[in-house]
Structures are given as structure tokens and as C-alpha cells.
Amino acid sequence: MNLLSHLPALQVVIPLIAAPLTVLLRRRSVAFAVALIASWAALAIAVLLWLQVAESGTLSYAIGSWPAPWGIEYRVDRLNSFILILVSGIAALVLPYSRASIEAEVPPQQHYLFYTMFVLCLTGLLGIAITGDAFNIFVFLEVSSLSAYVLIALGRDRRALFAAYQYLLMGSIGATFLVIGIGLLYLMTGTLNLADMGLRIATVQGTRPVLAALAFITVGVSLKLALFPLHQWLPNAYTFAPSAVSAFLAATATKVAVYVLLRFYFSVFGESAVFAKLPMEQMMLLLALAGMFAASTIAIFQTDLKRLFAYSSVAQIGYIILGMSFDSVSGLTASIVHLFNHGVTKGAIYMLLGCVALGMGGTTLARVQGLGKRMPLTSFGIVIGGLSLIGVPGTAGFVSKWYLLLAALEKGQWWLVFMIVLSSLLAAVYVWRFVEAAYLQEPRKDTAEVAATPWLMSIPTAILVIAIVYFGLDTSFTIGTASDAAAALLGGRR
Amino acid sequence: MTGATTSMTLAGHFTYFITVFLMVAGLFIVISRSNLIKKLVGLGIFQTSVYLLYVAPAKLIGGTAPILSDAFTVYSNPLPHVLILTAIVVGVATLALGLALVVRIREAYESIEEDEILQLDAKPERDGLEP
Numbered sequence: 001m002n003l004l005s006h007l008p009a010l011q012v013v014i015p016l017i018a019a020p021l022t023v024l025l026r027r028r029s030v031a032f033a034v035a036l037i038a039s040w041a042a043l044a045i046a047v048l049l050w051l052q053v054a055e056s057g058t059l060s061y062a063i064g065s066w067p068a069p070w071g072i073e074y075r076v077d078r079l080n081s082f083i084l085i086l087v088s089g090i091a092a093l094v095l096p097y098s099r100a101s102i103e104a105e106v107p108p109q110q111h112y113l114f115y116t117m118f119v120l121c122l123t124g125l126l127g128i129a130i131t132g133d134a135f136n137i138f139v140f141l142e143v144s145s146l147s148a149y150v151l152i153a154l155g156r157d158r159r160a161l162f163a164a165y166q167y168l169l170m171g172s173i174g175a176t177f178l179v180i181g182i183g184l185l186y187l188m189t190g191t192l193n194l195a196d197m198g199l200r201i202a203t204v205q206g207t208r209p210v211l212a213a214l215a216f217i218t219v220g221v222s223l224k225l226a227l228f229p230l231h232q233w234l235p236n237a238y239t240f241a242p243s244a245v246s247a248f249l250a251a252t253a254t255k256v257a258v259y260v261l262l263r264f265y266f267s268v269f270g271e272s273a274v275f276a277k278l279p280m281e282q283m284m285l286l287l288a289l290a291g292m293f294a295a296s297t298i299a300i301f302q303t304d305l306k307r308l309f310a311y312s313s314v315a316q317i318g319y320i321i322l323g324m325s326f327d328s329v330s331g332l333t334a335s336i337v338h339l340f341n342h343g344v345t346k347g348a349i350y351m352l353l354g355c356v357a358l359g360m361g362g363t364t365l366a367r368v369q370g371l372g373k374r375m376p377l378t379s380f381g382i383v384i385g386g387l388s389l390i391g392v393p394g395t396a397g398f399v400s401k402w403y404l405l406l407a408a409l410e411k412g413q414w415w416l417v418f419m420i421v422l423s424s425l426l427a428a429v430y431v432w433r434f435v436e437a438a439y440l441q442e443p444r445k446d447t448a449e450v451a452a453t454p455w456l457m458s459i460p461t462a463i464l465v466i467a468i469v470y471f472g473l474d475t476s477f478t479i480g481t482a483s484d485a486a487a488a489l490l491g492g493r494r
Numbered sequence: 495m496t497g498a499t500t501s502m503t504l505a506g507h508f509t510y511f512i513t514v515f516l517m518v519a520g521l522f523i524v525i526s527r528s529n530l531i532k533k534l535v536g537l538g539i540f541q542t543s544v545y546l547l548y549v550a551p552a553k554l555i556g557g558t559a560p561i562l563s564d565a566f567t568v569y570s571n572p573l574p575h576v577l578i579l580t581a582i583v584v585g586v587a588t589l590a591l592g593l594a595l596v597v598r599i600r601e602a603y604e605s606i607e608e609d610e611i612l613q614l615d616a617k618p619e620r621d622g623l624e625p
Contacts, residue, residue: 135577142584146591153595158602159615165595169524169533172588176541179581180517183548186574 007052008061008074011045011084011130014038015123022116031112035119036095042126043092046084050481053081060132068132069196075132079336079485083129083259086340090251090347091122093460098244100454101354105242106154114154118248120147125256134182134192134268137260138175141224144256145171148249152241163236170223170233177220178260184213185268198268206277210269214278217264225257227321228291231314238310243354246306250313251347255339258320262335265324266489275327284325289419291318296426300433305356305363308430309349312389315423316342322420323404331407332486337478338400341388341471345396348464349385352378355457359450365433370443374450377458379438381465386431388468391424396471399478509550516543528608530599534592541585548574548581 003010018038022031053059053076061074076084095118102114124144128137149171153164186192188209189200204210219230226234234254238246265275275281292315299311320342323335353363355378360367371379388397401420408416471478516539523536552574560569596606603611 135580139580139584142588146587149591149595153598158599161595161599161602162611162615165530165592165599168588168592168595169537172537172592173521173524173540176544179544180547183544183574186548187551192573 004048004052006061007045007049008059008076008130009063011042011049011088012074012123012127014041014045015119015126019116019120019123022112022119026112028108028111031115032095032099035115038119039088039091039095039122042088042122043085046081046088046126049076050081050085052076053078054481069191069193072136073132073193073195074130075195076130077485078481078488079262080129080259082336082340082481082485083256084126086343087122087125087129087252087256090248090343090464091118093464094244094248094251094347094351097247097351097354097457097460098242100456101244101358102154102242104358105156110154114151114242117147117150117154120144121151121248121253125252128256129259132194134185134194134197135179136192138179138182141175141178141260144253145175145224148245148253151245151249152237154245155240155242157240159236160240163233163240167233167237170230174220174223174230177216177223179220181213181216181220181264184209184216188213194263194267198270201268211277214269214280218261218280221257221261221264222287225254225261226314226317227287228295228314228318229287231291231295231317234314235307235310238313238350239304239307243350243357247347247350247354250310250350251343254313254317255343258317258335258339262324262332262489266332270489281325281327284321288318288320288322288325291315292322292419292423293426296423296430299430300426302430303365305365305368305434306350306353308433309346309353312427312430313342313346315427316346316389318423319401319404319420322416323407326407326411328407328410329483329486329490330403330410332489333479333483334400334403334407336482336485337403337475340478340482341396341400341468344464344467344471345385345388348461348468349382349389351457351461351464352381352385355453355461356382358457359453360447365437366444367447368434369437369441369447371438374443375453378453378461381461382434382438383431384465384468386427386434388472390427390431394469394472396468396478398472399475403479509546513543513546513550516540516546530596530606530608531593533608534589534596537592538585538589541581541588545578545581548578 015038018034021034025031025034059076060068062068063072063074098118102111106114121144124140124147127140127143131137131140149164149168152167153161185197188204188207189197191197191200201210223230238250241249295311295314295318299308299315302308302311320335320338323331323338356368356371356375357363359375384395388395391397391401401424404420405417408420520536520540520543524533524540527533527536552571554568554570557568557570558566560572600606603614605611
């Protein structure tokens with residue numbers, strides 16, 4: 001067997017092995033090198049997997065050569081190869097960025113542990129995305145969550161500790177709800193393999209345990225993906241975590257949770273008539289709209305930019321869920337594309353905010369006054385990210401919102417088109433808050449002169465900002481993959 | 495439904511009642527207590543209920559481990575037991591990390607009561623600049 005056929009396992013195993021290595025080697029620069037190699041290798045493998053899947057269809061890998069319904073199967077299709085590229089791509093950019101960024105924010109003796117937790121978190125997120133086994137999802141979810149709690153607790157401010165504690169409580173409750181749901185599904189179908197479960201559930205569809213499983217999984221995963229009103233842990237966690245951690249988690253953690261929801265809804269429950277038995281579509285539509293409006297409105301009144309964009313994340317999750325609620329190919333395409341585009345946009349914004357925190361000593365609106373003069377490029381980058389959040393043509397955010405509008409029109413829901421545009425205006429208001437402080441106000445006398453941004457931070461950040469514009473202009477990769485993935489998810493029914 | 499069958503289903507569902515009781519009790523403690531350690535105790539009880547949910551249906555009375563032999567015809571399902579072994583490890587790790595965070599919170603805030611900590615955090619943000 002050649003190495004290429006083991007790529008699905010290597011995708012997870014390489015970062016997993018890197019984690020203990022960083023602990024054993026201890027030296028900060030060696031640990032950094034190991035983590036960097038692991039994350040770049042993960043990106044290379046993700047790209048190779050995407051190419052393989054695009055060429056020859058779904059890959060199935062039997063761990064330990066135990067065949068699929070009995071053994072653990074890693075299953076790579078169009079959807080999760082796309083997610084793998086997002087997660088490993090963001091990690092490959094945030095890791096070099098983090099070296100200079102944590103210098104100022106984390107005590108030096110903890111740096112090697114930072115890299116350990118970072119690659120462990122990466123392992124967990126990649127594992128969730130690649131595995132085709134329901135219980136495996138839970139295990140990887142906990143691997144990524146536990147390391148994420150530690151990463152958040154590394155923040156300078158003591159409030160980071162309490163934010164991590166709250167996230168731990170909410171996250172554990174969410175994960176436990178997910179296990180309860182998986183347990184009920186296992187009791188009813190006798191299998192843990194997701195594809196197999198999707199086939200067998202047809203015989204027990206509509207029974208009460210299956211409906212209960214649907215409810216438990218929905219609530220559990222919604223806690224993880226911060227669906228309004230289960231988003232309470234998110235703003236504090238993103239605000240007080242070290243900048244590199246905020247960038248990584250904001251771009252990947254909630255997105256992978258969305259993937260889990262997509263997988264369960266359409267690959268497992270999709271075949272059965274469960275959607276018809278509960279008002280799932282209406283419920284998701286309502287929560288999505290509530291999130292889009294409430295979270296955007298709260299964002300307008302924030303004084304710290306990290307917190308402002310955290311609330312914006314909750315609102316953007318609303319758009320993703322809105323696309324899912326349409327239950328159509330175009331709606332799902334919009335969801336999956338927005339998942340990717342928003343990941344890129346938020347990753348870029350939080351990386352830029354990390355540069356601001358380093359240069360100006362903080363990210364409150366008072367500190368960024370006159371940022372346009374002091375850090376012109378960084379400031380311009382945040383504006384591009386903001387335009388993408390609003391959905392201005394030429395940015396990634398426009399593409400996904402455009403598809404969302406098309407999906408709403410396809411359903412004949414004119415009022416939804418109006419709501420999407422209206423909530424984008426709210427986004428324009430909170431982005432304006434930054435523009436006003438950065439460009440229309442003079443730099444404060446009492447803020448220090450700006451330290452130059454290290455190139456290790458500025459280059460990865462610049463790549464991601466360029467990616468925002470690139471994915472706004474060339475949609476062949478994003479839309480191409482997402483529409484294939486959406487068609488495959490709904491394929492069982494149409 | 496006759497009295498006999500009702501009591502049969504009640505007895506048959508005994509483990510489910512215990513499971514649901516533990517689940518709700520644990521979740522209630524997490525929500526209602528303000529002491530951070532008691533919250534973690536609640537979380538532990540909540541997670542324990544899931545162990546029961548998995549393991550109880552997998553055990554058959556008189557069933558043995560699935561070893562092929564002419565002497566036995568009834569087997570218990572080993573898979574849920576193994577899954578729960580994993581879940582227990584995850585639960586222990588979560589509890590350990592939670593307690594470690596509480597220790598750090600106690601050092602930073604001199605308190606492990608949620609309402610006191612929220613009060614301490616509610617003071618206006620200073621960030622070193624005049625408004």
C-alpha cells in the first residue's frame with residue numbers, strides 16, 4: 001500500500017503525533033517548528049484529499065482495516081474535504097502568526113504548551129470533519145473543546161479564566177446532549193456508522209426515540225455552534241482569549257459544529273421523514289432571524305472591537321442556519337459557501353485585531369481612534385473584512401449572501417429577501433463604528449506610538465485578507481464544491 | 495391496560511427513570527448553583543446519566559461476554575460498554591480541567607461564587623485611557 005491511500009488517517013494522525021512531541025521537546029522554537037510542520041502537512045493532505053475526491057468521488061478509509069459498518073470509517077466526500085481545507089488552511093496561517101502574537105500575550109514558559117493545545121485542537125476539528133462514525137465525532141469534539149478551553153484560559157486578562165470556565169460548562173452540556181442523541185440513535189438502529197445509520201433509520205423513522213435523538217442532537221450541536229440564543233459563551237471566549245486563539249476558533253470551531261449539524265440532518269435524518277414530523281424548518285428560520293437581528297443589534301453597542309465582531313459572528317451563524325432552513329439545494333449551497341467565506345473573513349478580522357492589540361495596546365474603540373493614520377494597512381484590512389461581513393460586491397461575503405437571496409427567491413419568500421438586506425444594514429452600522437473611530441477621529445495623544453507589526457504576523461494576515469477579495473471574485477472553487485456537496489447531501493431524497 | 499402490564503413496563507423502564515432523574519438533577523444543579531465546584535459536581539452527575547443510558551440496554555440478564563461457546567446462547571453487547579469507557583475518560587478529563595480552572599479563578603478573583611465574580615467583572619472597563 002502506498003502512502004497516498006493512507007491520507008485520510010494521516011490527516012488526523014500527523015497533528016495528533018505532533019502534540020506530545022511539542023511537550024517532549026519543550027524548547028519553544030522547536031515546539032513551534034514541529035507544530036508548523038504538522039499544520040502545513042495537514043493543509044497539504046487536505047488539498048490532496050480534495051483533489052482525489054474531486055476526481056474519483058467519495059473516499060472510504062477503514063481504520064485498522066476493519067470494514068465499514070463494524071470498524072471506524074473515515075469518509076471523505078465533497079462536503080468534508082471542503083471543511084478540511086478551511087480548518088487546516090486557517091491553522092496553517094494562524095500558526096506562524098501566533099509565534100509573534102503570543103510573545104506579547106502569553107508567558108514564555110507556557111509557549112510550548114500553547115503549541116501543544118493548538119495542534120490538539122486542530123486534531124480534534126479535523127477528526128470531527130473526516131470521521132464517518134457517530135461516536136468518533138463526540139470523542140474528537142471533546143478533544144478539540146478541551147484544548148480550546150485551555151487556549152482561551154491562556155488569555156492575559158483574568159476574565160479569560162471565567163470565560164473558559166463558562167465555555168467548559170456550556171460546551172460539556174452541549175457535547176453530552178450530542179452523546180445522548182447518538183445513544184438513542186444507536187439503540188434504534190444498532191449502528192454507529194453515519195452512512196449505515198442513514199440507511200437503517202428508514203425502518204424506524206418517526207418513532208419517539210428518533211425524534212428525541214433529533215431534538216438532543218439539535219440542542220447539543222446548536223450550543224457548540226453558538227446558535228442564538230445558545231451563544232452566551234461565545235462573546236467572552238473570543239474577547240479574552242489570546243488574539244491568535246480568537247482568530248483560529250472564530251474561523252473554525254463553530255464552522256465545524258455547523259458541519260456536524262449538516263451531517264446529522266441530511267446524511268442521517270435526511271432519508272427519513274423526520275423533517276416532516278417536526279416544524280424544524282420554521283424553528284430554524286425563526287432562530288436564524290432572531291440571531292441575525294438581535295446579535296447584530298447588540299454588536300452595534302459594543303465598545304471593544306473583539307467583542308463587537310464576536311456578536312457579529314453569532315449573527316453570521318444565523319445566515320448559515322437560514323440557508324439550511326430552506327431545505328433546498330440552493331439554500332444548502334448558500335450555507336456551505338457562507339460557512340467557508342465567513343470563516344475566512346472572521347479569521348482575517350481577528351488576525352488584524354491581533355495586530356491592532358499589539359500595536360495600540362488594546363482593541364477598544366477609544367484605542368483605535370485614528371488607526372487609519374497610525375496603522376493604515378491594518379486598518380484598511382479591517383475595512384475589507386467589514387465590507388465582507390456586510391456583503392459588498394467584490395468580497396467573499398457578497399457571494400454567499402447573493403446565493404442566500406437566490407435561495408429565498410426560489411422559495412418565493414420576498415419578505416426574507418427584505419430581512420436579509422435589512423440585517424446587512426445593521427452590519428453596516430457596526431462596521432461604521434470602526435470606520436468612524438479609525439478614519440474620522442484624530443489619534444489620541446495618550447496612546448503610545450505604534451510598534452511595527454512583525455512580518456510573521458503581517459504576511460499570514462495579508463494572505464487571508466487577499467483571500468477575502470479573491471473568493472469574492474473567483475467563485476469556481478467555493479461555489480463549485482459547495483453546490484456539489486449540497487446536491488450530494490440532498491441526493492438521497494431527490 | 496391492566497395493572498399487571500403497567501407494573502411490568504414500570505419495572506422494565508426502571509433504568510430509564512433513573513437515567514432521566516440523574517440527567518435532570520445534574521442539569522438543575524449546573525443551572526441553579528452559583529458555586530463553581532457545585533456546578534462541576536452537577537455536570538458530573540449529568541454526564542453519569544449518559545453512562546447508564548448506554549450501558550443499561552446493552553446488558554441482558556443472564557447474558558455473558560460475547561465469546562463463542564456451545565454453553566452460552568445469550569450475549570451482552572460489548573460495544574456500549576467500550577464506548578462508555580471512552581466517555582468516562584472524557585468526563586474525567588473535563589472534570590479535571592474544570593477544577594484546574596476553578597483553582598486559577600480562585601487565585602485571580604479570591605472567590606468561587608459565580609455571582610461575586612460577575613459583580614467583580616461588572617465594574618466599568620478601564621483599559622488605561624480616559625473616556
